[in-house]
Amino acid sequence: MPFGCERDPEGRFCFQLWAPAASQVLLRLTSDGREHLIPMERTRDAWYRHCSDLAQPGDLYCYQLNNGLCVPDPASRYQPLDVHGPSQVVDAHAFAWQDVRWRGRPWPEAVFYELHVGSFSPTGDFTGVEARLDDLVDLGITAIELMPLADFPGRWNWGYDGALLFAPDSRYGTPDDLKRLVQAAHQRGLMVFVDVVYNHFGPEGNYLHCYAPGFFHPERQTPWGAAMDFDGPHAAPVREFFICNALFWIFEYGFDGLRLDAVDRIVDGSQPDFLDELATRVRSVVGFDRHVHLVLENDHNDARRHARDGKGRPVFYTAQWNDDAHHALHAALTGESDGVYQDYADAPIERVGRSLAEGFCYQGESSAFRAGRVRGTASAHLPPIAFVNFLQNHDQIGNRGFGERLEHLIPARSFEAALATVLLAPAPPLLFMGQEFAATTPFLFFCDLEPSLMEQVSAGRRREFATQSAFSDPGLLHEIPLPGDPQSFLASRLDWSERERSAGRERLALHAKLLRLRAEHILPLLPGLHHGGRWQRLGEAGLSWCWRTRQGERLHLSVNLGLEPIGREHSGQAAWPVEPDRDRITPIYEQPVRQEIESSSDSWSDRLSEWPPGWVCCWMDAADS
Known part of the structure; x- marks a missing residue:
C-alpha cells in the first residue's frame, strides 16, 4: 500500500x-518513551517517505508540517486517542x-443483517457483536x-462522519478485536460486509x-461536505487512496x-x-477463487453498474440497495407522502409491483422529489x-x-x-438490527x-423536518431528540x-421460519433467474408476481398489503392454480395461518372466497414437460 505505515522486507517500518502543499514534513515518533523528530525525504511527485529502525508496534507518531x-x-491503522x-x-x-481456508459464500446465499456496532450490544464494541453471532446464525442470517x-470524532456516531478511513474506531476496539470478529463470523459460515464512504x-x-x-x-459539494476530486489534474493519488482503502478492508481484515x-x-x-476503476481493480486482484461482493447505494439507478458477463458474473458491482422497493412499500403501508415518498404516494401498489419484479421503479421517469429530473435506467433485464x-x-x-421503526407505524x-x-x-433481503424480535x-x-x-x-435537521407536514406544529418540531444529546445514543x-x-419470541420465530423456507425453496431457484419477473395488481392493495427460471420453473408470490379483504372477483386465480397438480406444484408458504402448506394438507386445495388483510401465498411450479 503506497499510503501509511508498513513494514518493509527488512523489517523496518516505512x-x-x-x-503536495507542504514544503517540509517531519516524522514525530514516540518510541521507548522518547520523542524523535525525523526529517522525511520529499520526492518529485510530492511524496514524503522515511523508513525507521526505531519504530515498533504500539509506538505513536504524527506528521509535523512546516507551520508546526x-x-x-x-492512512492510520489505529487512533487510540481519537481523530x-x-x-x-x-x-x-x-x-x-x-x-x-475461508473463501466466502456465493452471492445468491446472501441474507443481510445490518447493525451499528456501538448500539447493537450492551458493550458497544466488536466483542459485543461477536457474542451474538450464534443467534444470527440460528436466525438464518x-x-x-x-x-x-x-x-470518527467523539464518543458516538453513525459512522458516516469518518475522518481516518483506514482506522477502525477505537471505541469499538483494536484492529485485532475487529479481526477476531471477522474470523469468528467466518468460522460460523457468516460473511462480513462493511459500509465505506468515498464521497466525502x-x-x-x-x-x-x-x-x-x-x-x-474546488467547486463541487455534497450535502455533507466538500466532494472528492476524482477527475482533476492531480486525481491519480486521490483515486489510489480510496481504491487502496477498498482493498485494505478486503485483504487486511478479510471482509x-x-x-x-x-x-x-x-x-x-x-x-x-x-467507480468502474475501483470495481475492476478489486475483481482483478481478488480473482475468482474467493467470493467478494460489491454493493452500491446509488440514487441514479444506473443499471449499467450491475451488468453481468456471459457466465452471469458481475462485471462491476454485484448489487444495489433497492431504495425504490423500500420507498414504495413504505408509502403503500403507511400512506406517507412527505419528502422522497411523494414519488411513490401517487400509485404505491403499482410501484411496489414494479420494483419487486424489475428492480428499479424509476427507469427513466421524472421525479417530483428531484424537481422533475429524469431518474434511472431500464433494469428488467437484470x-x-x-x-x-x-x-x-x-x-x-x-x-x-423520532427514529420510529416501521413496525411502530403500521x-x-x-x-x-x-x-x-x-x-x-x-x-437478497436485508434486516435491520432488532427487527427480528420486534x-x-x-x-x-x-x-x-x-x-x-x-x-x-x-439546526439543519430541524430545518429539514420543518418542511414535512408531520411537523407543522412547531412544538412537535422542538421535541425531536438532539443528535448531540447522550440520550439519543x-x-x-x-x-x-x-x-x-x-x-x-413470536416475531423471531416468524423471521426464522421465513428464512428457513427461503433457504430451502427460493435459494435453489436463484441461479436460474437471469432477468426480472412479471407482476399484476389485484383489487385495491393486492399484488401477484411470477419469476421464471431458464429451466422453466416458476416462482409465484401473492399478497394483500391492504387493511380490507380482496374479493375473489378481484383476485381471480392469481394466487393459485384452479386444480393444483400435486406432481408439479410445490407449496411454500401461506400467511396469516403462518405455516408451510404441506402437499398432503387440505389447506392447499381449500378455496378462499377472498384474500384477507395481510394474506400472503408463495408456491413454485415445475417446468413444463
Missing part, C-alpha cells in the same frame, strides 16, 4: 505521506488468522453488514486540506464485501470513472439478485424525527405480510462533534431482553 501543525496519518491524536504503529501481519467503522470526509478530524488540498474539488455509500454524490467525468430489498435500514429509521399483520413478501421474493427501541440520529458543529447539525441501544418476551 512511513509515506502525499503532501502535527497531523495524524491519513485529533497521534496515530499508532500497527504490524499488519502480526494477527494469526485461523480462517485461511448469512451476512452481517457493519455500518461504517472508519475513525466527516466535518471534523480530517487534515488533508492542510497539506493535500487536491483531494477536494467479504463492501457497501459503497451514496455513490450518486461522486462526480467523475473521466473514463473509466472512479437478475433479481442484482438488488437488495429491505423493509427498513439505518437511514429509513434514523432519518425520521398494524402487525401488515408488517408481517410485507416481511414475508420481502423474504420470499428472489432479491425491538421497541428507536434508532435515532446521533453524533458527537465539537460544539459549533453540533449546533449546525441540530443511549435510547438507540438494543434491549436484548425484549428477545425473550412473548412478542419478541
Whole structure:
C-alpha cells in the first residue's frame, strides 16, 4: 500500500505521506518513551517517505508540517486517542488468522443483517457483536453488514462522519478485536460486509486540506461536505487512496464485501470513472477463487453498474440497495407522502409491483422529489439478485424525527405480510438490527462533534423536518431528540431482553421460519433467474408476481398489503392454480395461518372466497414437460 505505515522486507517500518502543499514534513515518533523528530525525504511527485529502525508496534507518531501543525496519518491503522491524536504503529501481519481456508459464500446465499456496532450490544464494541453471532446464525442470517467503522470524532456516531478511513474506531476496539470478529463470523459460515464512504470526509478530524488540498474539488459539494476530486489534474493519488482503502478492508481484515455509500454524490467525468476503476481493480486482484461482493447505494439507478458477463458474473458491482422497493412499500403501508415518498404516494401498489419484479421503479421517469429530473435506467433485464430489498435500514429509521421503526407505524399483520413478501421474493433481503424480535427501541440520529458543529447539525435537521407536514406544529418540531444529546445514543441501544418476551419470541420465530423456507425453496431457484419477473395488481392493495427460471420453473408470490379483504372477483386465480397438480406444484408458504402448506394438507386445495388483510401465498411450479 503506497499510503501509511508498513513494514518493509527488512523489517523496518516505512512511513509515506502525499503532501503536495507542504514544503517540509517531519516524522514525530514516540518510541521507548522518547520523542524523535525525523526529517522525511520529499520526492518529485510530492511524496514524503522515511523508513525507521526505531519504530515498533504500539509506538505513536504524527506528521509535523512546516507551520508546526502535527497531523495524524491519513492512512492510520489505529487512533487510540481519537481523530485529533497521534496515530499508532500497527504490524499488519502480526494477527494469526485461523480462517485461511475461508473463501466466502456465493452471492445468491446472501441474507443481510445490518447493525451499528456501538448500539447493537450492551458493550458497544466488536466483542459485543461477536457474542451474538450464534443467534444470527440460528436466525438464518448469512451476512452481517457493519455500518461504517472508519475513525470518527467523539464518543458516538453513525459512522458516516469518518475522518481516518483506514482506522477502525477505537471505541469499538483494536484492529485485532475487529479481526477476531471477522474470523469468528467466518468460522460460523457468516460473511462480513462493511459500509465505506468515498464521497466525502466527516466535518471534523480530517487534515488533508492542510497539506493535500487536491483531494477536494474546488467547486463541487455534497450535502455533507466538500466532494472528492476524482477527475482533476492531480486525481491519480486521490483515486489510489480510496481504491487502496477498498482493498485494505478486503485483504487486511478479510471482509467479504463492501457497501459503497451514496455513490450518486461522486462526480467523475473521466473514463473509466472512479467507480468502474475501483470495481475492476478489486475483481482483478481478488480473482475468482474467493467470493467478494460489491454493493452500491446509488440514487441514479444506473443499471449499467450491475451488468453481468456471459457466465452471469458481475462485471462491476454485484448489487444495489433497492431504495425504490423500500420507498414504495413504505408509502403503500403507511400512506406517507412527505419528502422522497411523494414519488411513490401517487400509485404505491403499482410501484411496489414494479420494483419487486424489475428492480428499479424509476427507469427513466421524472421525479417530483428531484424537481422533475429524469431518474434511472431500464433494469428488467437484470437478475433479481442484482438488488437488495429491505423493509427498513439505518437511514429509513434514523432519518425520521423520532427514529420510529416501521413496525411502530403500521398494524402487525401488515408488517408481517410485507416481511414475508420481502423474504420470499428472489432479491437478497436485508434486516435491520432488532427487527427480528420486534425491538421497541428507536434508532435515532446521533453524533458527537465539537460544539459549533453540533449546533449546525441540530439546526439543519430541524430545518429539514420543518418542511414535512408531520411537523407543522412547531412544538412537535422542538421535541425531536438532539443528535448531540447522550440520550439519543443511549435510547438507540438494543434491549436484548425484549428477545425473550412473548412478542419478541413470536416475531423471531416468524423471521426464522421465513428464512428457513427461503433457504430451502427460493435459494435453489436463484441461479436460474437471469432477468426480472412479471407482476399484476389485484383489487385495491393486492399484488401477484411470477419469476421464471431458464429451466422453466416458476416462482409465484401473492399478497394483500391492504387493511380490507380482496374479493375473489378481484383476485381471480392469481394466487393459485384452479386444480393444483400435486406432481408439479410445490407449496411454500401461506400467511396469516403462518405455516408451510404441506402437499398432503387440505389447506392447499381449500378455496378462499377472498384474500384477507395481510394474506400472503408463495408456491413454485415445475417446468413444463
